[in-house]
Amino acid sequence: MKMQSTAIALLCSIMAVTQLSGCEMVQNALGSNKQTVDYSEVLARSDSFFSSKPSAINIEEISNTLRLEYVYGDYFSVTETYKFENNAVQTTTIVYPGEISTVPEFVYYTNNTLSTANLQATISGTYKWTGEPLLIPGIANLDQEHAVPLAEQLKEEVDNNPGIPPDFILPSEEQTDAITQETIDTNEDAITLPGLTDNGLSILEYSDNTLTMDKYAIHVGIDKERQITIAQCPKDYVDKLVFISDNPTIASVDSKGIVRGHKNGSATITVTVDGAAGYSSIMVYVY
Numbered sequence: 001m002k003m004q005s006t007a008i009a010l011l012c013s014i015m016a017v018t019q020l021s022g023c024e025m026v027q028n029a030l031g032s033n034k035q036t037v038d039y040s041e042v043l044a045r046s047d048s049f050f051s052s053k054p055s056a057i058n059i060e061e062i063s064n065t066l067r068l069e070y071v072y073g074d075y076f077s078v079t080e081t082y083k084f085e086n087n088a089v090q091t092t093t094i095v096y097p098g099e100i101s102t103v104p105e106f107v108y109y110t111n112n113t114l115s116t117a118n119l120q121a122t123i124s125g126t127y128k129w130t131g132e133p134l135l136i137p138g139i140a141n142l143d144q145e146h147a148v149p150l151a152e153q154l155k156e157e158v159d160n161n162p163g164i165p166p167d168f169i170l171p172s173e174e175q176t177d178a179i180t181q182e183t184i185d186t187n188e189d190a191i192t193l194p195g196l197t198d199n200g201l202s203i204l205e206y207s208d209n210t211l212t213m214d215k216y217a218i219h220v221g222i223d224k225e226r227q228i229t230i231a232q233c234p235k236d237y238v239d240k241l242v243f244i245s246d247n248p249t250i251a252s253v254d255s256k257g258i259v260r261g262h263k264n265g266s267a268t269i270t271v272t273v274d275g276a277a278g279y280s281s282i283m284v285y286v287y
Contacts, residue, residue, distance in 0.1 A: 043136060049113035050078070050134050053163030057155040061148055068135050068151050072165040075100045075109070080135045084144040091139060093129035095119065100168060101268075101281050103127075103212065109168055121211055121280055199239055200256040202229040209234055211271065217283040220251065220261040228257035228269065228282060242272045251284040261286035 044051040056071040064084045071077040076098045083090040095114065100106060106114040106127070118131035133139050139147060204214060214231040228243070243253040247267035253259045259269060263286060270281040 043138070044134065045137070048134070048137075049110035053158060053161070055158075055162045055165055057151075057158045059148075059151045059155055061144075064144060066144060066147055066151060070135055072163075074098050075165055075168055076106070078129075078134055080133055080139075082133075082136075082139055082144075082147060084147070087143075089139050089142070091133045093131075093134055095127040095129055097125070097127070102283075104217075105168070109166075120209075122209060201238065201241065202227050202257065203233050203238065204229065205232045206235040207232040211237070211280045213271075213280060213282045215282065217285065218259070219285045219287060220259055221287060222261050222263060225258055225260045228253070228259060230257070230271075237273050240273045242274065244270050244272060245284075246270065251286050259284055 050070065054070040055073050058067075058069040058071070060067040066082045066084070067079060068082070069077055069079045077096045079094050079096065081092045081094075083092075095106065100109055103116055103119055103121070106119060107116060113134070114129070115131070118129055120128045120130060122128055136142075136147070136150070142150070210232045211234065212231045214229040218226060218228070220226045230241075233241070241257075243255065243257050245251055245253045245259075245267050246269075247265065248262075250263055250265040251259050251261055251267040251269070253269050257269075261284075265286055267284045267286070268281050269284055
């Protein structure tokens with residue numbers, strides 16, 4: 001009964017502005033003795049970044065699973081997968097990086113909706129979100145029969161009037177340092193190995209499935225060198241790490257993560273495993 005009443009309220013809220021008759025039709029179809037609930041109980045709160053309209057929404061329904069994707073231009077996208085089983089909903093949330101690709105950038109851009117405590121890098125190049133669902137926080141109140149029409153309605157609204165993601169401005173060095181330290185402080189699974197240098201790499205900690213840099217932005221002078229320090233790294237991948245600069249004429253990097261500045265500008269150093277998709281990166285500013 002709770003699922004039906006919540007679903008009705010959702011659909012009514014969506015259609016209230018222009019389609020009151022549609023709301024009444026849904027109530028008649030499911031039963032008229034339903035209690036209306038607040039729209040915000042299911043969708044993202046107004047203070048959440050994800051309450052803003054994305055530039056695109058994609059949905060896919062396969063068997064008892066609903067996949068919902070929010071796309072924010074070329075910056076990044078979020079996919080939530082809802083599996084409906086035994087009167088419960090299992091949710092998996094994955095953040096796919098684009099032009100925004102590091103933890104401090106995600107935290108800064110979403111105004112802390114994506115937080116360091118719940119955003120974990122994976123070896124596949126994505127980030128796993130371990131907190132409550134982001135796109136439909138109240139999904140637990142819905143069954144598949146009512147969640148799918150809601151997702152379809154959201155997609156239709158965005159298809160007709162896409163959102164425009166706000167411009168992204170890189171956080172300052174002080175901001176990235178503060179967020180980076182918070183990331184390290186909140187990771188309780190890592191095995192601390194202070195000052196460890198493995199295979200010529202500067203590594204501080206081993207972890208099960210996390211790779212992060214000790215900084216997400218560094219500065220280096222022209223004709224000067226600075227080694228990238230890895231804060232956390234899965235032990236099994238230490239000898240498979242590859243460093244790649246997207247602009248080696250400005251800042252080059254060798255196999256040990258040593259960056260050399262060549263001329264004024266900025267470059268992104270991406271860390272990959274055997275050349276696979278990058279799953280951690282660092283901005284380098286040459287002055």
